[in-house]
Amino acid sequence: MRPHIPALDTAAMPWAERNKGIYSKMLSQDPETGARTALQRLVPEAGYTPPTVAHFHHADEEILVVKGLLSFDSRDWLGPRGYVFHPAETVHGFKSAVPEESWFISRVSKELDFNYVPEPPQTTYYSAYNRPPKREISVVKQAVDAGGWVDERDGYGGRGWTRQLVLGRNSQTGEGSHFIRLLPGWEMPKGDFVHDVYNESFVLEGEVQLADGTLRKTGSYSFIPPGIAQPSARSPKGALLYVNVGGPLDFRSVS
Numbered sequence: 001m002r003p004h005i006p007a008l009d010t011a012a013m014p015w016a017e018r019n020k021g022i023y024s025k026m027l028s029q030d031p032e033t034g035a036r037t038a039l040q041r042l043v044p045e046a047g048y049t050p051p052t053v054a055h056f057h058h059a060d061e062e063i064l065v066v067k068g069l070l071s072f073d074s075r076d077w078l079g080p081r082g083y084v085f086h087p088a089e090t091v092h093g094f095k096s097a098v099p100e101e102s103w104f105i106s107r108v109s110k111e112l113d114f115n116y117v118p119e120p121p122q123t124t125y126y127s128a129y130n131r132p133p134k135r136e137i138s139v140v141k142q143a144v145d146a147g148g149w150v151d152e153r154d155g156y157g158g159r160g161w162t163r164q165l166v167l168g169r170n171s172q173t174g175e176g177s178h179f180i181r182l183l184p185g186w187e188m189p190k191g192d193f194v195h196d197v198y199n200e201s202f203v204l205e206g207e208v209q210l211a212d213g214t215l216r217k218t219g220s221y222s223f224i225p226p227g228i229a230q231p232s233a234r235s236p237k238g239a240l241l242y243v244n245v246g247g248p249l250d251f252r253s254v255s
């Protein structure tokens, strides 16, 4: 399991240059499995060129675009808030393109290996070993404008309106990714609470105030392992969160 990260101000972190035109901020890592979440920045003007050969990984790979524009096949384009989940063994990257500086959150389920497929038999997603994935492929090109948003009163453990969109989910375990929009005035009941599954979140817009005085502004990241007590939260001005959870999310009061 990854360590507890109550709130990380990613805007204040320096970029580490990984390769020509590729910069990265490591947000959290599981030392045992190599699973990690990172903020990545690709800059064509600084020499970044996308891979030209299709490939697959033995890790699940999930991408959420923060800004810019990118594609794995030059047909489907992911703009800001675009999302893709490539299950392990999915061949992708048939004609990758990054025409402008692009930032995205990258989540992988274990150490990322690269297996190249120079002459793929098709140029749409397929399984390298011809077997169904544990969790379905998911592509949400313009998630903010996409259908499927659900308005929920008193959602996400609070009082007040939320709007939620499932981006991708394992139907067996409930592990998956969501957009959760907290409408202005959303507020949790006072007192600490715990989840029985991990909760990883990134503030994409707006801000969230925690009862311990922490202000989670745009760019704030957190990873809460199961069973860790957390302060309650509120969002007077509203916020948009990118949330990944280990299963169905419950809120249990501990005070």
Ligand SMILES: [Fe+2]
Residues within 6 Å of the ligand: 055, 057, 061, 092, 093
């Ligand atoms: Fe990849």
